[in-house]
Amino acid sequence: MEKGVCNVKSRWLKAASVAMVGSISTFGLVACGNGGGGNNTGNSGGTVEITFWHPWTAADQGPINAVVDEFNKTHKDVHVTAIGNQNNQKQTIALAGGSPPDIILTASTNIIPWAGQGAIEPLDSDIKQSNFSTAQFIPGLMTDLEYNGHTYALPYSVGIESALLYNKKDFQAAGIKSPPKTLNELYADAQKLTKRDSAGNITQIGFMPDFPWFDPVFWPLVFGGKFYDPAAKQVTPTDPANIQALEYERKFYQLYGANQMNKFKSGFGKLGTPNDPLVTGQLAMEMGWDYTDAQYRGDNGPIGVAPFPYPDGHPELAGAGLMGSDAVFIPAKSKHKQAAWEFLQWMVGEKPQILFSKEGNSIPSVTAALTDPSLVDDPKMKVMDPFFKMASSHNLGAFPASTYAAKYAQALIDEGQKVLLGQESAAAAMAQVKQQIQPLVGQGN
Amino acid sequence: MSASTVNANLLGIRSRRRKALLVGLLFASPWILGFLIFQLYPILISFYYSLTDYHLMSAPHFTGLKNYQDLFRDPKFYQSLYNTIYITIFGFVPQLAFSLFIALLLNMNVKGQSIYRTIFFLPTIVPLVASSLLWMWLLNGEHGLVNEILRSLGMGQPAWLADPNWTKPALILMGFWGTGIGTVMYLAALQDVPREYYEAAAIDGAGPWQRFWKITFPSISPMTLFQLITGLIGSFQYFTQAYVFANDPNNIGGPGGSMLFYATYLYQQAFSFLDMGYASAMAWVLFVIVLVLTILVFRTSARWVYYGGEK
Known part of the structure; x- marks a missing residue:
């Protein structure tokens, strides 16, 4: 009797295991089918x-x-x-x-x-x-x-990100004849192009150094900065030009106030549409890529294009960008x-x-x-x-490519934003980046 | 009855039981296989990966405890831990108290009770991503409804989602909206508290405050313990709302890293940097943290949790 039960049981088991093996190999076939897809197109x-x-x-x-x-x-x-x-x-x-x-x-x-x-x-x-x-x-x-x-x-x-895009009407209204050529002129024009209501809220803003986004590469390049020294095998976030770049960006935060500026920014419409702040004139100047608002540029469009300004006293850096x-x-x-x-x-x-x-x-x-x-x-x-x-x-x-580039760029963003918000000095922030990233150099990370 | 028949009976029972067990296992096998393949294996292998340098496209390279050493030196690890603890203490704990408070109100015998209960539960049905997107509109610094109300009250209007000092309060504010499940669970527990206790307390002259602390709170303490532990675990996995609010895959931590939570940082390591070894190490450290917290809560629970029928 016991033997009989065992037989039944083993038949059961066999059936079950066959079913299981069957279904698993079906998965396997499906997987092979996907993997081998390329072969059909031989x-x-x-x-x-x-x-x-x-x-x-x-x-x-x-x-x-x-x-x-x-x-x-x-x-x-x-x-x-x-x-x-x-x-x-x-x-x-x-x-x-x-x-x-x-x-x-x-x-x-x-x-x-x-x-x-x-x-x-x-x-x-x-x-x-x-x-x-x-x-x-x-x-x-x-x-x-x-x-x-x-x-x-x-x-x-x-x-290519090396242009200054500007709203032509805003320029006319402020009496600005030609786009700024140097960074000091940019700062001065930004003040002329900013309007506030009676309560002190911003209603039109001249320029935002981190719009459409905080760019950790473009700004250092404008100042002639470097990110890596191949001879010394060192990352160089503390390059004096990189620090100058952050300090320059910080000036706009001090001018407008971080909260005022960010609140105004949260009311902006979608980029590249008629509600784009540069098209509406809420924003007078913006750093621009070749593709930024292309359909609104040209002789008849509301947006003008100029080379991005260079640091005062450094005309040799004109045309810099990313x-x-x-x-x-x-x-x-x-x-x-x-x-x-x-x-x-x-x-x-x-x-x-x-x-x-x-x-x-x-x-x-x-x-x-x-x-x-x-x-x-x-x-x-x-x-x-x-x-x-x-x-x-x-x-x-460009930002030097490396196996750790994503982490390096992220560290520059994280620390750079602290500088704009006034939480840290530019020198201290970049020293922090150096400390975080240098151990990754040559590690295959 | 001879010894041999007893033996045969026993054998029959045993083999029938064994057969039942096998059939049961067979029916449970889809789940068992799924658990082994999709849960246990990934969990175990992630521990191995946490000891390696692994970027998906090439084989893992064993590096010992290096990921853990790097982690404990990583300022963003501490920043994300700080933000997570912040949202737990100032978000989850008050929200738990809030859901108890609402449950107490909903437990009162008033007209239209079931309608109120439905209303408080409704927001919970909305998917987390959808409600986060909705709240981004409400909390918009320039045109948001919340700031419109504050403006009409003559109060300051923070740039909720842009100002690093206000992003976490914004998340906490939104969290109160989603306390429906906690409320319903408390409500169920409240309805289990025997009425006689309150009657006896009323006869002894206990006021509402005393009744709450001496009867209600101890009676529902097992529910509080349950919600505390599941909530703590959930809080340490805080991700969706922060990811939606930050709204930028290149800046997952939001303004000034103020929304970099433990789970968002882990996600960034794994899927932005493809550093699976480091991310696995973070996952195991998270496991240890949550384990220690859970043990602590259990240890202290003896002092404040009362089960029916026990002292």
Whole structure:
């Protein structure tokens, strides 16, 4: 009898375990199905299918789709499928999960941290074999993309923050004829452009040093500051220019009062819309990127563009500002590296980049394109014209890319804000950053 | 009855029991597997990761106690801990008292009692993100309803979400709105207090104040203990409201880091910096802190918690 029960039991168990193993292996199959997805897009009649990820959402992906279409039209051996809305998070997960697409467009600041983790394929041998030259790009763009002597990505459309945008009507009303050229003039004009009601509340503000956001990189660059000393292998947040920059920003907080200013700011409308404070004139001047309020610039628009002012007595620093680019790279686990390189090499070329720039009002990363008549003489591109000129300034810089850059930038933001609020002196705050970040240098962190 | 039949019966019972156990386990297996794979394994592996340098894309690299050493030297660790303790003492504790106060009011025998009860519970139904977004409008420094009211009363109007001195009070203010669950639980406990106690106390001449402290409070003390412990744990995981209020993934701590709570800082380490080793170490330190606090609360509870039928 006991034996019989045991048999029943073992049959039960067997059935159960088969069911369980079955369901687990189904999960396994599902997982394999996902992972192997790339294989379905393999060779079909001599054409290699590759997948290209970019972060632009449906509303903004017109320009990149035009470029991909152009490539597919002119190339028979490789066919590219572009997938948009693949933001930082999705890219990170795909790279960590080991099933990335063949080629990815991302922010240039991601390249070195990801390369440091071995997730990116170096381009050195491709560059050599194709006789490709990275000297064609705007100087400075490659620094974010090279690490330990290897090239990991190529720069795509460029972003530049080196303009002073201003509301033309506010200037007229205050009797200001031309935009300020130096930082002292900026400070003086900001006072003229500020209005308060009888109760002392701000109703129009001249300039806010941390609007649209607190920028820990732009301001030091304006003052000629440095973030890293490669010879000494030291981070240099305490560079005198960095401290001057914070002290200058602090002056506006003292002028307006932090609470007054922040309260006024909380009433601002959405950026880039007709309620944008610079468009309405609530804010008279703003530091600007090439894309900031583009549709409101130009001869007939309410917003004027000027180079950002330089520190008094330092005309050699004119044209300083922040430059960054999108970067295109091939993941180490890409399944079609050769085909991906063919597309990459083509898309960063002058003609495709001009196509992209014209479709999307952006700045190409190839120096020659900045003066190419087909781009700069296009009447549609007139609002971009000042920025094509600014892009060749030698004073544009970037935050040095490193594996610890995100922590470094965050520390600069956290401590810098304390300075603006008057909780800490600029020197003490930057010493604090140095103390926090220096241990991370050379640690592979 | 012979010995052998007894033996056979026993065997029958035992094997039937064993079969029932196996069937039961089988039915519970989806949960058991889920627990093992999605909870126990991550919990255990996170302890290993806390001893490594791990940035997701390459294999973890063993570094011993380095993450813990760095953590105890990290000023932002202490800042986030300070903010978390602040919101616990000045937010959670008064909110607990508030929910008891409301429960006492709702327990009074008045007309329309169930309507009032519904009204006080309603805000709890709104998802936390939605109510946080709503409160961002109410607390807007320039045009917010709260400041409009303060203005009409001739009082100062703080820049609630922009001024580092006011962000935590803003969060606490919003917290009072969401005390519905605590109120309902207290209400249930209040209805369990035997009426005879109050009658006896009334005969002995005890006033309302004495009745509350001598009868009500001790009678519902197990509920207070329960809410205190679950609330403490919840408070140390304070995240959603602060993340929504800061409204900027690049500045997750809000103005001057005034809303950098322990959980938001952990999130920043894990998902902004991808420093999973450090974040895992933070998670384990949080576990130890909450464990110690819970033990402390339990230890002191002997002095102020009374269970029915015990002294």
